Amino acid sequence: MRDLSRIILVVSLVTSGWLGTAEAKIFHSRESALKVAFPGAERIEHRNVFLTPKQVEAVKRMSQAPLQTSLVRVYVAFKHGKVFAYGFIDTHVVRTLPETFITVVGIDGAVLGVHLLAFQEPLEYMPAKRWLGQFRGKHLKPSLRIRYDISGIAGATLSALSVTRGVRRVLALYRVIFGRK
Template identity: 40%
Template sequence: MVISLAALGFILSLSPSAFAEEKTFLTKDEALKLAFEDCEIERTVVPLTDAMSKRVEKLSGYPPATRTTYAYRAFKKGTLVGTAYFDVNRVRTMRQVLMVVVGPECKIKRVELLAFAEPREYIPNLRWYGQFLGKTLNDALSLKHDIKGVTGATLTARATLQSVRRMLATHLVLTTPPARKTPTETKLKAKPGGTS
């Protein structure tokens, strides 16, 4: 389940006038509790260097939304369960806030919509968000391959995909060192009768 059924039921039960006033569905703390029940959560703040930002953009296809990343690592009995990231981006002219949870194996465990400032008819259904579960950062994680688009909510689908790719890339940059080029070994060949 990506968005809790109780939260979605509450959202959908609101009248249009009530919904226009309130578009925050979950607070950060509520979302973390949903994702990491009975876990200890450790918050880390990581300023992204220029090199890290370039790696995020190269891996995801999108620049980081901010130069400071907040990672919420959850542990259960000392074992890492997952890491949550919060991303704010613009859908059309208004913003949405998502929580993206990445498992220890660098696969998506959860995508949770926390706030949405566009009209509610642009919010995809639960099944659509479920497409992200188990996905890794590769070329197939796109609207042309693994993720189906949403009729009438194309901009939301694009913005959500962008957030998920960016947060997966950020996670990879923070948890894996950059690949190092191995120095080429130059072998000197000794000439017959000469010195090497």
């Protein structure tokens, strides 16, 4: 009887909002994400790239981050008839739940922007736009890490680490696929 009372109490608190529930948040559909990522683009194409085992290992080595698949979708944005940026959507687990963001890379290999598309962990651990902005202009190099080129997020260390690993992975993919630094 006492256990039943506890169950009823917990269910009541959860349904009334007194105890936290999962706060999954989706910010953009694929279409709206591409508009945010590539403002002013005349055309956006996508290309599916199948990485060889050697390329997969190169991405892992350069990024020092895991790569779950050898199939990569790259969004290519055009302005005035020329390519001006590439976008890579990255989904990975932060702690126990996924987050998705798009990293936009310029033709020089520098990050043009990182935009959060979905975040399934509790929202208090979500990286702020201002924090994501510190990736702008960064290239893949050893110092592209938390406590070096990138500041951490107090109370959300796993979120900061996972985004930083994801951006490193995207920059390594860019180098391997397009052969540019």
